[in-house]
Amino acid sequence: xxxxxxxxxxxxxxxxxxxxxxxxxxxxxxxxxxxxxxxxxxxxxxxxxxxxxxxxxxxxxxxxxxxxxxxxxxxxxxxxxxxxxxxxxxxxxxxxxxxxxxxxxxxxxxxxxxxxxxxxxxxxxxxxxxxxxxxxxxxxxxxxxxxxxxxxxxxxxxxxxxxxxxxxxxxxxxxxxxxxxxxxxxxxxxxxxxxxxxxxxxxxxxxxxxxxxxxxxxxxxxxxxxxxxxxxxxxxxxxxxxxxxxxxxxxxxxxxxxxxxxxx
Amino acid sequence: xxxxxxxxxxxxxxxxxxxxxxxxxxxxxxxxxxxxxxxxxxxxxxxxxxxxxxxxxxxxxxxxxxxxxxxxxxxxxxxxxxxxxxxxxxxxxxxxxxxxxxxxxxxxxxxxxxxxxxxxxxxxxxxxxxxxxxxxxxxxxxxxxxxxxxxxxxxxxxxxxxxxxxxxxxxxxxxxxxxxxxxxxxxxxxxxxxxxxxxxxxxxxxxxxxxxxxxxxxxxxxxxxxxxxxxxxxxxxxxxxxxxxxxxxxxxxxxxxxxxxxxxxxxxxxxxxxxxxxxxxxxxxxxxxxxxxxxxxxxxxxxxxxx
Numbered sequence: 001x002x003x004x005x006x007x008x009x010x011x012x013x014x015x016x017x018x019x020x021x022x023x024x025x026x027x028x029x030x031x032x033x034x035x036x037x038x039x040x041x042x043x044x045x046x047x048x049x050x051x052x053x054x055x056x057x058x059x060x061x062x063x064x065x066x067x068x069x070x071x072x073x074x075x076x077x078x079x080x081x082x083x084x085x086x087x088x089x090x091x092x093x094x095x096x097x098x099x100x101x102x103x104x105x106x107x108x109x110x111x112x113x114x115x116x117x118x119x120x121x122x123x124x125x126x127x128x129x130x131x132x133x134x135x136x137x138x139x140x141x142x143x144x145x146x147x148x149x150x151x152x153x154x155x156x157x158x159x160x161x162x163x164x165x166x167x168x169x170x171x172x173x174x175x176x177x178x179x180x181x182x183x184x185x186x187x188x189x190x191x192x193x194x195x196x197x198x199x200x201x202x203x204x205x206x207x208x209x210x211x212x213x214x215x216x217x218x219x220x221x222x223x224x225x226x227x228x229x230x231x232x233x234x235x236x237x238x239x240x241x242x243x244x245x246x247x248x249x250x251x252x253x254x255x256x257x258x259x260x261x262x263x264x
Numbered sequence: 265x266x267x268x269x270x271x272x273x274x275x276x277x278x279x280x281x282x283x284x285x286x287x288x289x290x291x292x293x294x295x296x297x298x299x300x301x302x303x304x305x306x307x308x309x310x311x312x313x314x315x316x317x318x319x320x321x322x323x324x325x326x327x328x329x330x331x332x333x334x335x336x337x338x339x340x341x342x343x344x345x346x347x348x349x350x351x352x353x354x355x356x357x358x359x360x361x362x363x364x365x366x367x368x369x370x371x372x373x374x375x376x377x378x379x380x381x382x383x384x385x386x387x388x389x390x391x392x393x394x395x396x397x398x399x400x401x402x403x404x405x406x407x408x409x410x411x412x413x414x415x416x417x418x419x420x421x422x423x424x425x426x427x428x429x430x431x432x433x434x435x436x437x438x439x440x441x442x443x444x445x446x447x448x449x450x451x452x453x454x455x456x457x458x459x460x461x462x463x464x465x466x467x468x469x470x471x472x473x474x475x476x477x478x479x480x481x482x483x484x485x486x487x488x489x490x491x492x493x494x495x496x497x498x499x500x501x502x503x504x505x506x507x508x509x510x511x512x513x514x515x516x517x518x519x520x521x522x523x524x525x526x527x528x529x530x531x532x533x534x535x536x537x538x539x540x541x542x543x544x545x546x547x548x549x550x551x552x553x554x555x556x557x558x559x560x561x562x563x564x565x566x567x568x569x570x571x
Contacts, residue, residue, distance in 0.1 A: 052273040058473060058477070076473075077477075077479055078478060078479055083472070088471065088474050089468040090472065090492070092492040093488070101478065101480075101484075101488060102478050105480060125512075156478075
């Protein structure tokens with residue numbers, strides 16, 4: 001197995017609420033290797049986003065430890081880029097400036113202005129957004145905004161890319177094209193990714209491993225499914241692929257039989 | 265929001281408070297002009313009757329309001345008493361505006377000079393208030409400690425009429441003019457501090473998360489995230505400040521004397537030229553309205569489609 005990028009040891013997260021202590025996550029153990037694509041899947045409220053935020057360093061665990069590249073995670077950092085669900089582009093900056101802001105932080109000390117700009121443009125080109133370099137976020141569609149969000153994260157050349165339901169707010173067709181896009185970028189860059197999703201097809205199509213979370217409160221890892229489908233993956237061919245159907249069935253079984261969501 | 269001083273109802277309070285009301289009256293005076301423009305730029309395809317109807321709909325209510333105002337005024341003036349009616353005021357205005365910038369020595373200046381001199385005081389007092397208030401608002405919004413520390417001070421001083429500070433200004437500056445400017449400073453600073461601080465506290469958490477993930481420096485956070493995000497709030501604060509300042513300057517000048525529209529009103533009262541006082545009321549209203557409209561225009565320029 002290749003180099004370990006992220007290691008989660010016995011991590012737990014609880015919040016103090018008015019009704020007392022609320023345990024969101026407990027006993028999480030997980031290692032993520034370089035170049036791996038890991039998906040966190042589960043019903044809403046199972047703490048999958050909480051786990052992602054722990055890895056991002058946006059929140060700190062109340063018990064246990066997290067390490068990135070051997071160092072304890074004590075806060076957010078550019079080596080762990082995040083793609084937010086609602087894209088979170090700054091509305092007063094153009095697409096290029098949004099990406100440039102991230103690039104400057106990471107490479108600004110070593111590289112000149114021209115090189116930084118080239119980096120930003122290359123990242124936008126990779127997600128096929130080079131036609132909208134000087135557009136403001138409100139001038140482009142939701143799918144395009146998310147492409148820029150992904151470009152911003154990739155441009156930082158992070159050790160690991162964290163995606164919190166990146167395609168959750170998009171329509172099904174746009175989502176499919178962005179998934180293919182992401183698959184393409186993965187082939188090119190070999191990036192390490194952790195993605196939160198509640199879309200079964202998306203999980204199987206993109207992942208090397210799928211981490212299935214039990215229902216909260218006090219959610220933890222239920223099962224881990226290894227997806228051994230050859231890459232590059234083609235959604236049309238996979239639709240009839242026997243293994244793909246099996247993986248999909250295994251996920252559905254976990255989500256809808258073993259972890260039945262009580263009526264909300 | 266946390267247990268901060270800066271709660272949303274305070275902002276609302278300031279909006280619906282004194283600043284908004286006097287502008288209203290003058291509001292009805294302005295839109296009489298547009299019909300000519302609208303008629304000239306009509307498109308050939310739409311039927312003429314429809315255009316006329318639209319013009320009528322846009323223009324009739326404000327004109328009706330103005331007519332009502334003048335009618336009530338004429339009625340009050342006609343029913344005895346000493347208030348001059350619309351016609352004598354109109355005649356006086358024609359004489360007055362024939363030469364608004366005459367200069368017969370420091371005690372007899374045209375109305376134009378008086379308005380300009382008031383605007384200058386407002387500008388200076390307001391400018392200093394912006395220099396102090398906006399950075400202070402940023403600090404209060406950004407650091408909970410400063411918020412907790414300055415909250416009682418601001419809560420205590422904000423409700424005080426700025427005119428109560430006038431004697432302090434006279435004492436310190438030994439002159440009427442800077443004392444009036446000082447009152448403007450005091451009344452302008454609160455809306456600016458409070459609105460800026462609210463703006464800083466309401467910066468969307470998403471943007472702050474971006475800042476944290478990118479690990480931006482405090483300087484970059486201020487210039488690339490906080491400032492653009494707070495700008496619309498700041499402009500609201502500026503608009504409220506200017507509105508209040510324009511209210512206060514009239515009263516302050518009545519007390520300090522010298523040159524200025526407030527002093528002019530008082531002077532004309534002493535001369536018993538009531539027509540001129542009514543003219544001054546319109547002038548003050550129109551200038552206030554113009555200031556407000558200009559700042560609204562500026563605010564529209566800097567509101568980003570946050571979708």
